[in-house]
Amino acid sequence: MLRNCALVLALAMSASSALAQSIESGREGVLADMSKRICYARRYSKDHLEAHPKQKVSEIRFQLAYHKHQPDADYPNGMRNYYFRLIAKLRGSSRTYSTTGECSASGSNIFCGVECDGGGVNIRARQPNKLLVFFGDSDEIRMADGCDEGDSLQLKAGADDKEFLLSAVPQDACPPYGAW
Numbered sequence: 001m002l003r004n005c006a007l008v009l010a011l012a013m014s015a016s017s018a019l020a021q022s023i024e025s026g027r028e029g030v031l032a033d034m035s036k037r038i039c040y041a042r043r044y045s046k047d048h049l050e051a052h053p054k055q056k057v058s059e060i061r062f063q064l065a066y067h068k069h070q071p072d073a074d075y076p077n078g079m080r081n082y083y084f085r086l087i088a089k090l091r092g093s094s095r096t097y098s099t100t101g102e103c104s105a106s107g108s109n110i111f112c113g114v115e116c117d118g119g120g121v122n123i124r125a126r127q128p129n130k131l132l133v134f135f136g137d138s139d140e141i142r143m144a145d146g147c148d149e150g151d152s153l154q155l156k157a158g159a160d161d162k163e164f165l166l167s168a169v170p171q172d173a174c175p176p177y178g179a180w
Helices: 002-025 046-051
Strands: 037-043 057-068 080-090 096-106 109-113 120-126 130-134 140-143 153-156 163-168
Touching: 037 130, 057 130, 057 163, 080 109, 080 140, 096 120, 096 140
Parallel strands: none
Antiparallel strands: 037 057, 037 163, 057 080, 080 096, 096 109, 109 120, 120 130, 130 163, 140 153
């Protein structure tokens, strides 16, 4: 029994380490083909929202892309990053909120954060073609373009807004990083 537990722990640590390395090096893992991007989305049905009256989010979309910048003095090979965009609509509003930032490995998850202390979300792959987007230590994310908080929304983890299971969107409906 102890041997089985040790094996499971070793495999979990290895998977976590591989995920962290894959994100940092930009090779395999979240985006096996760096020329591709991924998008996941969910629009909650009227029935779902009625069954979860405390849920604020009525529609959510998550986009992730790998981007290599042009070489410069600090990064002679070009800086490489995973960038994300989160788009959300709230119950009872026609307004669409969005935010962007960078993602990096954080334990067994991937943390996607907004600059200027804008909070963030975690992501984790789930069954084929699913992505779990959830709040972790950061229980909120600023939904605004840029650091200006003048016209922003703090989307907070609420009773029914802690995690969102999204489905994959076809590649042709997933805009490239430069078009965000």
